[in-house]
Structure formats: structure tokens, C-alpha cells
């Protein structure tokens with residue numbers, strides 16, 4: 401007999417970061433996770449996570465708005481629906497609410513987690529099956545201090561935890577940023593791949609000047625150098641330089657992806673379950689990228705373990721991604737709200753095994769960090 405969805409609970413969970421995380425649009429000292437608990441009539445609970453960066457600095461959904469929108473609109477529309485039909489449940493949400501992609505991603509994750517637990521199979525199996533059980537993971541250097549970043553990178557290399565590093569730039573004057581990146585690349589040499597994420601901070605003329613210098617310094621990947629809506633500009637930069645351009649904020653959904661491909665963009669797409677309203681949408685974008693000759697990268701919104709595991713289950717179903725993943729979110733946080741944290745080793749992370757996400761909530765930790 402089909403189990404119905406009985407209730408959906410949301411919690412705001414504030415977890416401190418291990419150090420300030422400086423991006424072009426915000427400096428983070430805490431990450432706020434919106435945790436979703438979806439309970440079904442057969443006693444099964446699915447969990448999901450909706451997480452963004454810097455309140456409203458990164459995009460139109462904030463943790464607080466996601467909680468209100470789920471509680472007021474999305475959760476009531478799910479209650480009473482068949483818990484085992486993710487297609488119908490998500491179609492209902494899409495009809496009811498425009499946008500709200502991060503909130504929808506948390507709900508889709510919770511539905512998939514519940515269904516995996518119900519059938520006794522990992523979430524990746526519901527998505528067609530895992531091709532990998534270990535995925536490469538880079539680390540973001542974003543302390544804001546060149547020497548500290550070099551020290552951090554050397555430590556991660558020695559620990560065999562990461563060998564690819566992404567530097568967050570764009571908050572400072574361009575020449576300062578270029579010197580910062582070049583010094584880090586010079587200190588690490590061929591032992592590491594160094595990439596940058598500008599988070600839309602430059603105009604095209606500035607990007608041309610800066611990318612030429614970054615290419616010279618040995619940077620491997622330039623992420624979202626100019627504003628998201630400037631698709632033709634990103635295509636021009638991709639064609640002008642040898643170093644690969646990575647579209648992140650500029651590729652939100654399938655239509656953006658198609659528009660970028662049609663404008664002649666060659667490079668890579670950052671997939672994020674949060675941008676695509678869930679793991680299934682992120683995989684649809686991956687398939688579009690494949691058709692357009694675009695490379696793939698497994699992106700994060702700096703989620704905790706739940707959002708990170710949901711992403712890993714999706715990325716594990718794809719052929720090897722050209723640019724690996726950045727699924728390090730849990731490592732940036734001082735604590736966790738699941739009983740068995742993800743296992744990071746050998747320059748990557750293990751895909752959690754077990755039904756659904758393969759994670760259990762730690763109820764004491766949840767109480768400790770949940771906003772009252």
C-alpha cells in the first residue's frame with residue numbers, strides 16, 4: 401500500500417565555520433542550514449537540506465525565507481500525497497511555486513531519502529546506480545591572507561586530503577588579487593591545481609586583463625569572472641583564452657545552460673543540486689552539458705553533510721567529471737548534525753553507503769545548534 405506524506409518540519413541550524421570564509425560578496429563565520437524532516441505514514445522519515453551563502457548576498461533565497469516558504473506553501477502541498485512518487489510530488493511544487501529552487505532541492509532530497517530507506521537502497525541507486533564510490537574533492541582557500549592560505553594548502557596536501565585548490569577572489573583590487581593567486585600557485589607548483597572563483601565581481605574589460613595574468617601564473621580554471629546574465633561575454637572569454645571558464649551563477653537551470661551553449665560557450669558547468677531544484681534537475685543539466693560538449697564540475701553551496709551527501713549520490717551516477725568536485729562543505733564547519741560524518745581521505749570523499757542518503761540525524765547535535 402502506498403504510504404502518504406504526513407508532515408514536513410523545518411529547522412534553522414547555525415553551525416560556526418572553522419575560520420572566516422571570505423567571498424567576493426560576503427565573509428562567513430557561520431553557515432545556516434535549513435534542515436527538512438519529511439515524515440511518512442509508514443514511519444519512514446526522509447531528510448533534506450536547503451543551504452545558501454551569506455543570507456541574501458548570494459541569491460534570492462535566504463535561510464529564513466526558505467523556512468517560511470516551505471512551512472507556508474510547499475509543505476502543506478506535499479502532505480497527503482503519495483510519498484513514493486517523487487515525480488508527481490515535485491510537479492505539484494513546480495505548479496504551486498515559481499523559483500524557490502533551493503527549498504525545492506531540500507524537499508526532493510527528503511523524498512528521495514525516504515524512498516531509498518523504504519526500498520532499502522542508496523539514493524544513487526534510485527538515480528540509476530553509482531559508477532563511483534569515491535569522488536575527488538578540492539578545498540577552497542579563502543582566509544583572505546596569502547601566507548595563511550599557503551600554509552593551509554601545504555597542510556591539506558601533506559594530509560592527502562586535497563590537491564586541487566579554489567581561491568575566492570574579486571573582493572579586492574584586481575592587481576592585489578592577481579599577486580595573491582600567483583604567490584600561492586608559485587608556492588605550490590605542480591603539486592596542486594589552482595583555480596579561482598570571482599563570483600561575478602569583474603566587468604568584461606577587467607576580466608580580460610586579469611585572466612591574461614592568471615593564465616600566465618598557471619591557474620587552471622576561472623569560475624564566473626563576470627555577472628551571471630552576461631552569457632555572450634562569458635562565451636567571448638572562453639574563446640579568447642586557453643584557460644577554461646567555469647559557469648556557476650550563470651548556469652542556474654536548463655534554459656541558462658542551453659542559452660550558454662547556443663551563444664558558443666565552451667568550458668565547464670558547475671552543477672549544484674541547489675540551483676537545479678534537486679539532484680534530478682542537476683543530472684538533467686549534466687546531460688545537456690554532455691550534449692553541448694561542456695565539461696562538468698560538482699559544485700557546492702557550502703552545504704553540511706546532508707546536502708553534500710545528496711549531491712554526491714547524484715555525481716556518483718555520472719561518468720568521471722572533467723573538473724572533479726568541491727564537496728568539502730562539512731569540513732568547513734566546526735561540528736556536524738549527523739551521527740556518522742562523511743569520510744574524507746585520499747584527496748576525496750567516500751560515497752556514503754546504506755539506504756537513502758546513508759546518514760542519520762544526531763538529535764542531540766540538532767537540538768544544540770537549532771535556532772529557537
Ligand SMILES: O=C(O)C[C@H]1C=CC(=O)O1
Pocket residue numbers: 453540542568597599648699700701702726
Ligand atoms: O562556488 C561558489 O560560488 C560558492 C562556494 C563554493 C565553494 C566556496 O568556497 O564557495
Ligand SMILES: [Mn+2]
Pocket residue numbers: 597599623624648649670
Ligand atoms: Mn562559484
